[in-house]
Amino acid sequence: MKLQNKVAIVTGGGTGIGRATALLLAQQGARIGVVDRTVDPSLETVKTIEQQGGQAIWQRADVSQADQMERAISQIMQTWGRIDIVVANAGINGTWAPIEDLQPEEWDATLHTNLKGTFLTVKYTVPYLKQQSQGSIIVVSSVNGTRGFSLSGATAYACSKAAQVAFTKMIALELAKYRIRVNVVCPGAIETGINDHDSQRRRLEDIQEPVEFPRGNIPLTGGHPGKSEDVAQLVLFLASNESSYITGTEIWIDGAESLIKG
Numbered sequence: 584m585k586l587q588n589k590v591a592i593v594t595g596g597g598t599g600i601g602r603a604t605a606l607l608l609a610q611q612g613a614r615i616g617v618v619d620r621t622v623d624p625s626l627e628t629v630k631t632i633e634q635q636g637g638q639a640i641w642q643r644a645d646v647s648q649a650d651q652m653e654r655a656i657s658q659i660m661q662t663w664g665r666i667d668i669v670v671a672n673a674g675i676n677g678t679w680a681p682i683e684d685l686q687p688e689e690w691d692a693t694l695h696t697n698l699k700g701t702f703l704t705v706k707y708t709v710p711y712l713k714q715q716s717q718g719s720i721i722v723v724s725s726v727n728g729t730r731g732f733s734l735s736g737a738t739a740y741a742c743s744k745a746a747q748v749a750f751t752k753m754i755a756l757e758l759a760k761y762r763i764r765v766n767v768v769c770p771g772a773i774e775t776g777i778n779d780h781d782s783q784r785r786r787l788e789d790i791q792e793p794v795e796f797p798r799g800n801i802p803l804t805g806g807h808p809g810k811s812e813d814v815a816q817l818v819l820f821l822a823s824n825e826s827s828y829i830t831g832t833e834i835w836i837d838g839a840e841s842l843i844k845g
């Protein structure tokens with residue numbers, strides 16, 4: 584097992600990419616601290632890990648709230664006694680709308696969850712990673728805002744995802760001397776429930792470019808989106824010692840979708 588005796592925190596571990604990641608890291612021996620704001624999906628993740636012979640706990644927190652994050656991470660530290668791996672994954676699509684229509688509070692909601700949430704997750708875990716004199720942080724960004732800019736209306740989302748890449752590079756350099764690696768994964772279309780959670784779209788037909796790829800918009804698969812488990816495998820690689828010389832870099836995982844769509 585690649586992560587024996589390690590402890591991993593996964594934000595947004597209740598569903599989708601976070602859940603698949605929590606399950607895979609647990610299968611590789613890590614004890615998991617799930618941080619998520621939803622009750623039933625988070626408990627389901629914990630139950631599944633336990634049924635598979637692993638160990639996990641859930642801490643309820645909104646990643647955009649400093650007090651809740653500080654408390655959740657300190658609880659996980661008290662339970663497991665160490666933190667080695669941090670997956671800053673929790674995120675929302677938020678509101679996609681023309682710029683005149685996008686409300687300031689909608690902009691804030693997206694940036695608060697996706698970007699401030701990443702900052703708080705890393706801020707409150709770094710002191711514990713430093714205690715181990717090593718660690719791996721993996722941020723979950725997107726193709727949108729990093730390679731793709733054609734999803735007009737998703738401006739707040741794309742900006743939050745672009746900023747996560749800058750954040751990763753800043754922190755990778757800052758933490759390198761502590762042997763803490765920081766990398767960012769940028770998925771393309773992945774089959775999850777993200778479009779059903781905190782996802783509003785308004786008047787996109789007014790602004791989106793009339794470009795369609797009826798077939799082959801994901802060249803590697805002939806159009807089929809990726810799975811959460813595909814992203815989880817990449818996160819596992821970045822969490823494990825097999826990537827011990829990799830830090831401060833983004834990796835796209837999108838079947839070449841962003842190369843054709845841009």
Ligand code: NAD
Nearest residue numbers: 595597598599600620645646673674725770772773775777
């Ligand atoms: P998802 O909706 O299935 O999972 C997101 C999880 O984050 C949920 O469990 C949710 O409860 C949690 N969450 C959301 N806001 C939170 C908050 N404020 N505090 C605590 N928990 C919160 O979505 P997913 O597709 O698994 O998305 C995970 C990450 O992957 C996101 O950052 C998303 O932007 C990114 N991503 C997804 C896709 C895709 O196609 N699904 C593509 C690129 C990037």
